[in-house]
Amino acid sequence: MAPRLLLALAVACLAADCRAHFVNFTLPTLPYATTLFEPNIDNATMTIHYTKHTQTYATKLNDAILTTCLGQGLALTPLSQLVQKVGASVPCGAKLCKAIRNADCEKAVRNQGGGLFNHGLFFLHNLAPTGAQDYETHASRALRDAVKQAFGSYDTLKANFSTTAAGVFGSGWAWLVYNPATRKLSITTTPNQDNPMMGLFTPRSYAILGLDVWEHAYYIKYQNRRADYITAFLNGKIINWQGVSLLYAKAVNGQYPNLNVLDLQQGPWRVMS
Numbered sequence: 001m002a003p004r005l006l007l008a009l010a011v012a013c014l015a016a017d018c019r020a021h022f023v024n025f026t027l028p029t030l031p032y033a034t035t036l037f038e039p040n041i042d043n044a045t046m047t048i049h050y051t052k053h054t055q056t057y058a059t060k061l062n063d064a065i066l067t068t069c070l071g072q073g074l075a076l077t078p079l080s081q082l083v084q085k086v087g088a089s090v091p092c093g094a095k096l097c098k099a100i101r102n103a104d105c106e107k108a109v110r111n112q113g114g115g116l117f118n119h120g121l122f123f124l125h126n127l128a129p130t131g132a133q134d135y136e137t138h139a140s141r142a143l144r145d146a147v148k149q150a151f152g153s154y155d156t157l158k159a160n161f162s163t164t165a166a167g168v169f170g171s172g173w174a175w176l177v178y179n180p181a182t183r184k185l186s187i188t189t190t191p192n193q194d195n196p197m198m199g200l201f202t203p204r205s206y207a208i209l210g211l212d213v214w215e216h217a218y219y220i221k222y223q224n225r226r227a228d229y230i231t232a233f234l235n236g237k238i239i240n241w242q243g244v245s246l247l248y249a250k251a252v253n254g255q256y257p258n259l260n261v262l263d264l265q266q267g268p269w270r271v272m273s
């Protein structure tokens, strides 16, 4: 084949940026009925938060991948890898370049990709119907040991998480994270839809339990009473401790960076109702 033809083909492929191979992010059906979180989270909030808010992050991310992200080489990038590229640099020649070169694409991946990842973690790995699980019997031994090491006790963790989540100014998330540098758990927050594993944060850390404190997560039932929503989350037995334990094991084993947060089939924490 003539070199010129080869070059033309390569350019055509870049321009299409795998448009032909493009796979949309889609939301799986929730593995539980949305009515099962009463009285902690009402059915209307559960439904609207997932089928409207979370769906919108997916739709807008898909739109971005077909528009401002074309030519960035991101079309086939798994969600967790996309999220980690936000704010990150990669070597290019002798210097460093932004991992996502187009600013509008990076903004979309940050806000919509972050939103999709964070909500996927929250709905699919962190929540279980009221009363289905509790810390003492469903959190793994390894996780409980790590909690003891970092916080002294689960009650101290809860007190810290509660204060920290209440203190998020405006919209954002409170997280229990595993920090690979210290090999310890800690509690942190991010604004908007940022995630602690984005390249914006040093060191990166991996969220194993998150609480959405955007008003869209609690306003229908709790209005301005964010503290009551936080208490219901921590004390209402709606945390999926099997899911959190699995995420902890993945983080410790270095598998978390490749986590397919929208895949429900890969763990023992599936809770059917």
Ligand SMILES: *[C@@H]1O[C@H](CO)[C@@H](O)[C@H](O)[C@H]1NC(C)=O
Pocket (backbone or CB within 6 Å): 034, 035, 043, 044, 047, 048
């Ligand atoms: C749950 O909430 C949604 C959204 O408001 C509503 O359409 C649905 O009928 C509710 N389900 C029940 C069982 O109340």
Ligand SMILES: *[C@@H]1O[C@H](CO)[C@@H](O)[C@H](O)[C@H]1NC(C)=O
Pocket (backbone or CB within 6 Å): 022, 024, 058, 059, 060, 062, 063
């Ligand atoms: C992907 O999603 C976008 C909007 O989210 C939609 O317009 C498009 O048709 C979808 N493409 C495929 C291949 O499903």
Ligand SMILES: *[C@@H]1O[C@H](CO)[C@@H](O)[C@H](O)[C@H]1NC(C)=O
Pocket (backbone or CB within 6 Å): 159, 160, 163, 164, 185, 186, 187, 188
């Ligand atoms: C919560 O724990 C973090 C470490 O995980 C610590 O830096 C912070 O001071 C604690 N905050 C509260 C309110 O206990």
